[in-house]
Amino acid sequence: MQSPRSFTVVMTLGLCIILILLSLVGTLAPAEGILRIPLTALEGIFGGATTDFTIFAEEMAEFRSLRLRNRELEKALAQYQSELADLRAFRSDYDRLVELSNYVGQKGSDWRYVTTDVIGRDVNGVVRTIHIAAGTRNGVQVGDPVVTELGLVGRVVDVSATGAEVLLITDVNSSVTARVQNETRESGLVRGSISGDLILDFVNINGQLAENQQVFTSGETQAFPPNILVGQISSVGISPNSLFKQATVQSLVDFENLDIVLVITNFEPVDLQIFEEPEQP
């Protein structure tokens, strides 16, 4: 190699390494936030157009099956309306009992939501994150839970003035403490996998898990609020070490085609630090 050429290569590599180190320690965060603003705006334009086109193409492809599906849904609706009437009666009893027992807790109706568009995804295939068009200007903070009307989506891991990055619950490094809605109310940990499936793990080996049981957040680690739908069990098995029951959970959320999500901006985890044991000197 000629020496000016080697000098350029070494200088560029050195610059990359310095940037990585500064980014890892967080020194670049303000600059990254500013540089992301035009990129987020462009993502909004491209993402919106792509989502519209995708939805249009899918709707055209599904048009024939929609009429049949509509009939099935009308039948199901009639059945659910009668169930809803029963549940409303139960809800009324529940609310009265809550008032009588002076119960203190967090209710879904207490949450304040920011509704926003999904404008992009992480380009690294092994990381399952989405980019949303709401940031600190809209009250979004790191750690805020993200949901849709169909259930839990993930939580905010990075935020700029006009956008945020959300780690999906299907990411391999994501985990959610959860509770199964059955008689024994089994608890466990829902974690993502490299294939994007959700696995309910660490459930008591004697737990009575069955297909179609619904799984909700338990709120035990205070990372997510309790009672948000995670999905429903699609298959049950035993963990490789035979110590726990394991189940595959099917979320109702279509993570590949998310277009609008809700960010819960007023979720304040209960501070549990006071209960932690002090470190031994």
Added chain:
Amino acid sequence: MTIYAVGIPLFMIAAVIDSSVFSHLRYLNGQPSLVLVLVVAWGLLNELPDSLPWAFIGGLFVDLLSVTPTGTSSLAYVLALTILAFYVGQIGWRNILIPPLAVIFTTVLYQVVVLTMLIVQGNSFPVFRTILTWTIPSLVFNTLLILPMFRLMGRILDFLRPPKVGLV
């Protein structure tokens, strides 16, 4: 100066297309990477010192739209172009096999660097499944994309730097 006026918006839009358009084409965990393909094409059509700034700038845009630390993709692209310049310089890029082989090499090197950086940050990944679900589909996508992008980049460079002519 014209080259920067075209190059910076080009790589910026390519990074946004990767994140907002090509993410809808994702198969398993793999998707096409327009920035990577453009960096390779630019690298093969230019001398190394002329192509390194674009590898650096393209990588920066990718990292701003990703969870990886800023500079990670730039490092991978710069390393790849440096190694490619050494070997391709001996063969010549006019061989039809060179662009696909170069993009395969760059994709693999990029993914190794990104995974290393994510592991350094405390993430963990099953190696075999990652290769199966991320590397292989990405290689197929990028290999399909390189030949049309290589031609397109050639046209853009011809436009930006028309060949010099003179009277003999």
